[in-house]
Amino acid sequence: MSVVAEHIxxxxxxxxxxxxxxxxxxxxxxxxxxxxxxxxxxxxxxxxQQEFHVAAKELNTLIGTLNTLILLTSSLTMVLxxxxxxxxxxxxxxxxxxxxxxxxFGFMVNKYFEWMAKIHHGIYPGSETLLAKGNGEILFFGxxxxxxxxxxxxxxxGMVLIGVMTRFTMKGTVNSDKYIHLExxxxxxxxxxxxxxxxxxxxxxIT
Amino acid sequence: MHDKxxxxxxxxxxxxxxxxxxxxxxxDHKRIGLLYLMxxxxxxxxxxxFGFLMRLELIAPGRTIMDAQTYNSLFTLHGIIMIFLxxxxxxxAVFGNFFLPILIGAKDVAFPRLNLLSWWLxxxxxxxxxxxxxxxxxxxxxxxxxxxxxxxRSTTNVMPALIAAFILGFSSILTGLNFIVTIHRMRAPGMTxxxxxxxxxxxxxxxxxxxxxxxxxxxxLLLVTVERMFGVGLFxxxxxxxxxxxQHLFWIYSHPAVYIMILPAMGVxxxxxxxxxxxxxxxxxxxAFSSCAIALFGSMVWAHxxxxxxxxETAQVIFSLLTFLVAIPSAIKVFNWVATLYKGSISTDAPxxxxxxxxxxxxxxxxxxxxxxxxxxxxxxxxxxxxxxxFHYVMFGGTGFGIxxxxxxxxxxxxxxxxxxxxxxxxxxxxxxxxxxxYFPMFVMGWLGMPRRxxxxxxxxxxxHFISTIGSWIxxxxxxxxxxxxxxxxxxxxxxxxxxxxxxxxxxxTVPNKPPLENFEVIPTxxxxxxEYKDNDEIxxxxxx
Amino acid sequence: xxxxxxxxxxxxxxxYGIYILVWLVLLMLTGVxxxxxxxxxxxxxxxTALTIAIVKSYLVLTFFMHLKAETATFKLFxxxxxxxxxxxxxxxxxxxxxx
Numbered sequence: 010m011s012v013v014a015e016h017i018x019x020x021x022x023x024x025x026x027x028x029x030x031x032x033x034x035x036x037x038x039x040x041x042x043x044x045x046x047x048x049x050x051x052x053x054x055x056x057x058q059q060e061f062h063v064a065a066k067e068l069n070t071l072i073g074t075l076n077t078l079i080l081l082t083s084s085l086t087m088v089l090x091x092x093x094x095x096x097x098x099x100x101x102x103x104x105x106x107x108x109x110x111x112x113x114f115g116f117m118v119n120k121y122f123e124w125m126a127k128i129h130h131g132i133y134p135g136s137e138t139l140l141a142k143g144n145g146e147i148l149f150f151g152x153x154x155x156x157x158x159x160x161x162x163x164x165x166x167g168m169v170l171i172g173v174m175t176r177f178t179m180k181g182t183v184n185s186d187k188y189i190h191l192e193x194x195x196x197x198x199x200x201x202x203x204x205x206x207x208x209x210x211x212x213x214x215i216t
Numbered sequence: 217m218h219d220k221x222x223x224x225x226x227x228x229x230x231x232x233x234x235x236x237x238x239x240x241x242x243x244d245h246k247r248i249g250l251l252y253l254m255x256x257x258x259x260x261x262x263x264x265x266f267g268f269l270m271r272l273e274l275i276a277p278g279r280t281i282m283d284a285q286t287y288n289s290l291f292t293l294h295g296i297i298m299i300f301l302x303x304x305x306x307x308x309a310v311f312g313n314f315f316l317p318i319l320i321g322a323k324d325v326a327f328p329r330l331n332l333l334s335w336w337l338x339x340x341x342x343x344x345x346x347x348x349x350x351x352x353x354x355x356x357x358x359x360x361x362x363x364x365x366x367x368x369r370s371t372t373n374v375m376p377a378l379i380a381a382f383i384l385g386f387s388s389i390l391t392g393l394n395f396i397v398t399i400h401r402m403r404a405p406g407m408t409x410x411x412x413x414x415x416x417x418x419x420x421x422x423x424x425x426x427x428x429x430x431x432x433x434x435x436x437l438l439l440v441t442v443e444r445m446f447g448v449g450l451f452x453x454x455x456x457x458x459x460x461x462x463q464h465l466f467w468i469y470s471h472p473a474v475y476i477m478i479l480p481a482m483g484v485x486x487x488x489x490x491x492x493x494x495x496x497x498x499x500x501x502x503x504a505f506s507s508c509a510i511a512l513f514g515s516m517v518w519a520h521x522x523x524x525x526x527x528x529e530t531a532q533v534i535f536s537l538l539t540f541l542v543a544i545p546s547a548i549k550v551f552n553w554v555a556t557l558y559k560g561s562i563s564t565d566a567p568x569x570x571x572x573x574x575x576x577x578x579x580x581x582x583x584x585x586x587x588x589x590x591x592x593x594x595x596x597x598x599x600x601x602x603x604x605x606x607f608h609y610v611m612f613g614g615t616g617f618g619i620x621x622x623x624x625x626x627x628x629x630x631x632x633x634x635x636x637x638x639x640x641x642x643x644x645x646x647x648x649x650x651x652x653x654x655y656f657p658m659f660v661m662g663w664l665g666m667p668r669r670x671x672x673x674x675x676x677x678x679x680x681h682f683i684s685t686i687g688s689w690i691x692x693x694x695x696x697x698x699x700x701x702x703x704x705x706x707x708x709x710x711x712x713x714x715x716x717x718x719x720x721x722x723x724x725x726t727v728p729n730k731p732p733l734e735n736f737e738v739i740p741t742x743x744x745x746x747x748e749y750k751d752n753d754e755i756x757x758x759x760x761x
Numbered sequence: 762x763x764x765x766x767x768x769x770x771x772x773x774x775x776x777y778g779i780y781i782l783v784w785l786v787l788l789m790l791t792g793v794x795x796x797x798x799x800x801x802x803x804x805x806x807x808x809t810a811l812t813i814a815i816v817k818s819y820l821v822l823t824f825f826m827h828l829k830a831e832t833a834t835f836k837l838f839x840x841x842x843x844x845x846x847x848x849x850x851x852x853x854x855x856x857x858x859x860x
Contacts, residue, residue, distance in 0.1 A: 144456025151448035
C-alpha cells in the first residue's frame with residue numbers, strides 16, 4: 010500500500026507557473042462573464058442615452074468615488090501582503106491581508122447603504138415607482154442592481170478567500186518559499202478591482 | 217528493474233479508496249474519462265429515446281401518441297440532453313481526459329483534482345436537468361434555446377433547466393482550463409507544439425473556446441433566471457428590454473459551442489486517417505492552424521442564426537460573409553485528409569469507416585451550412601426542417617460519428633479487449649444507411665416549407681416524415697448492433713494483449729493496454745513528430761523516381 | 762521546452778515602493794476621472810472616462826498582477842481574451858449602430 014502511496018505523492022507535482030496560468034485562465038472566464046453584462050449595458054446605453062443620463066442622477070457620486078478609492082487601496086494592501094511574505098515578514102503580511110478584508114467590508118457597507126437608500130425611495134426591480142418611469146430608466150436600474158450585485162457577490166467571495174489565506178499564512182501553509190495560494194487570491198482580488206474600475210464611471214459618472 | 221506496482225492497470229490498482237469511491241473520488245484522468253463515458257452514454261440513450269418518440273409522433277399528421285405540450289417538452293429536452301450532456305462533453309471529457317496526457321507523454325493532467333470536480337459538476341448539472349422533468353410545472357418547453365419572451369413567461373420548469381445549463385457550463389470551462397495548462401506545461405521533453413499529435417491541437421483550440429465563450433451563456437442564463445425571479449426587465453420587451461439582444465448573447469456562446477463539438481471530432485479523424493493509410497498526415501501545420509482559425513472565425517459568425525429577426529442589413533451582410541469564410545479552414549482539413557489517403561496503404565477497419573463516414577456526412581452538413589449562410593435563401597429555410605437536417609448532419613454525422621470512431625479506435629487500448637470487426641462494420645453500415653434515411657428527407661421537406669418544432673403538419677409532407685421515421689428505426693438498430701458488439705467484447709474473458717493493433721505511431725500505442733496509473737514507466741524523450749511512417753515514405757520516393 | 766518547470770518566483774527582489782507609487786497614480790487618475798465628469802463634454806467625457814479606466818486597468822494588470830514580469834505566453838493569453846471581447850462588441854454593434 011505504501012509503495013502505491015509514494016507513487017501518488019510523486020504524482021502531485023509542484024508547478025507554480027502552471028498554477029498561475031490556471032488562475033489567469035479562470036480570471037478570463039470572470040472577465041467574459043462581466044464582459045457579457047457590459048455588452049448589455051453598452052447596447053442599452055446606446056439605445057437610451059438620455060434616460061441613462063437622467064437615471065444616473067439618482068446615484069451618489071461621493072459614495073461611488075469612495076468605494077473606488079477603497080478598492081484601489083485594498084488592491085495595494087493585497088500586493089503588499091505578498092511582498093511582505095516573500096520578505097519573510099509573516100506578521101506584516103497578515104496585517105496587510107486583514108486590512109484588505111476590512112477595506113472590502115467597508116466597500117460592502119457602503120454598498121448596503123446605497124442599495125437601502127434606493128429601495129427606500131422605491132427604486133428596485135419590479136417596484137411601482139420604477140415601473141412608472143420610462144423604459145430606459147428601468148433598464149438602467151436593472152443593470153445597476155444586477156451588475157453591482159454580481160460584483161458585490163464577488164467581493165464577498167474575495168473576502169472569504171483572503172480570510173482563508175490569512176489563516177494559511179498564520180499556519181505557515183503560505184510562507185516565504187511557497188506563496189502561490191496568496192498570489193492566486195491576489196490575482197482574483199485585482200480582477201474584482203478592475204471590474205469596479207469600469208463599473209464606477211459607467212454608472213456614477215454619466216450625469 | 218521493472219516496477220511491479222507500475223504494471224498494475226488503471227482498472228485494477230488499489231489506492232486509498234475502495235469500492236465505488238475508488239472511482240467517483242479518483243483523480244486518475246483515465247478513470248475520470250470512463251466516468252464521463254458511462255454518464256454521457258446513459259444520457260445519449262435517453263436523448264435517443266426522446267428522438268425516437270418524437271419521430272414516432274411525426275410518422276403521421278395530427279396527434280399520434282402524444283399531445284402538443286408533451287412534444288414541445290420532448291424536443292426541448294432532446295436538445296438540452298444531446299447538446300449539453302453528450303455532444304459538448306463527448307470527446308473532450310471522455311477521450312481528451314483519457315488520452316491527452318498519454319499523447320503528450322505526461323502522467324496526468326495539470327490539475328487532477330479540478331478534473332474530478334469537473335465531473336461532479338457535470339453530474340450535478342445533469343441531475344438537476346433530469347429533476348426538472350419531474351418537478352411540478354413540468355419540463356421546460358421553450359426549446360433548448362430558451363428564447364425571450366416565452367422563456368420568461370412559460371410556467372414550466374425553466375429555472376432548473378437554466379441553472380443546470382449554468383452548472384454544466386462550469387464543468388466545460390474547468391475541463392478547458394485544465395487542458396490548456398496541461399498542454400503548455402506537461403509535454404514530454406522534446407515534444408514541441410509542432411510535434412504534438414493533432415488530436416491534442418484540436419483539444420487546445422477547443423479549450424480556448426470553452427474558456428472564452430462559455431461564460432457568455434453563463435451570464436445570459438443567469439440574467440434570464442434573474443428576470444424570472446425579480447422582473448428586472450433586461451430582456452422583457454414589456455419593460456423596454458430587447459429580446460433580440462438575448463438572442464445575440466445566446467448565440468455568441470452557442471455558435472462557438474458547435475466548434476467545441478466539432479473540433480475534437482476532426483482531431484480524432486486526423487489521428488485515424490494517417491494510421492489507416494500508413495502515411496504521414498498531409499499538411500500537419502495547416503491542420504494545426506486551421507483548428508485555431510476555426511476557433512477564431514467561429515466566434516465571429518453567431519448572428520447567422522438570426523437573419524430573420526430584424527437585424528440591420530449591415531449586420532446581416534457582415535455575418536453572412538464571415539459565415540462563408542469560416543468554411544474555408546474546415547475545407548482545408550478535408551483536403552488534407554483526402555491527400556493523406558491518396559496513394560496510402562489503406563486498412564478498411566471500423567475506425568477508418570467511421571472516419572470516412574464523418575468526412576462524407578460532415579461535408580454534406582458543411583455544404584448545407586453554406587446554403588443557409590446565403591441571406592436570401594435563409595429567409596425561406598430558417599426554422600424549417602432543412603436546418604434540423606443540417607445540424608444533425610454536422611453534430612451527429614460529424615461529432616457523433618467522430619465519437620464512434622474514437623470508441624472503435626481506442627477501445628483495445630482502454631479496455632484490453634477487442635470487439636468483433638465484422639459486426640463493427642455491419643453496425644457502421646446500418647448506422648450510415650439509417651442516418652441518411654432519417655435526415656436526408658428533412659432537407660427536402662424543409663426546402664418545401666415544413667417548419668421545425670411543429671407537432672403537426674400538412675399532408676403533403678407525410679411521405680418525407682414517414683421515410684424519416686423508418687430511418688430512425690434503422691439508425692437505432694445500428695446503434696444496438698454497435699453497442700452490443702462493445703458490451704460483448706467487454707464481457708469476454710479473452711484479454712487482448714496486442715498493444716498496437718493498428719500500427720499507430722503516437723505515444724498511446726507504446727504503453728500497455730489498460731495503461732498503468734502513471735501511464736509511462738519512464739517519461740519518453742521525443743525526437744520525431746507523430747505519424748512518421750517511414751517505410752511508406754520510402755516507397756513513395758521510389759515510385760516518384 | 763523553455764519554461765522552467767520549477768519556476769516559483771517571478772521577479773528576484775520584491776520591493777514595496779513601486780506598488781505604492783502605482784497606487785498613488787491610480788488615485789490621481791480616479792481624481793481626474795471624477796473632475797472631468799463634472800464638466801459636461803458629452804461624448805468626450807465618456808471617452809475620457811473609459812480611456813482612464815483602461816489606463817488604470819493596465820496599471821493593475823501590469824504591476825499589481827505582475828503581468829509585466831510574466832512570460833510572453835501570459836501576455837498573449839490576455840491579448841486573446843481581450844480580442845474575443847472586442848470582436849463580440851464590434852460585431853454586436855454592427856446590428857445596433859445601423860438600421
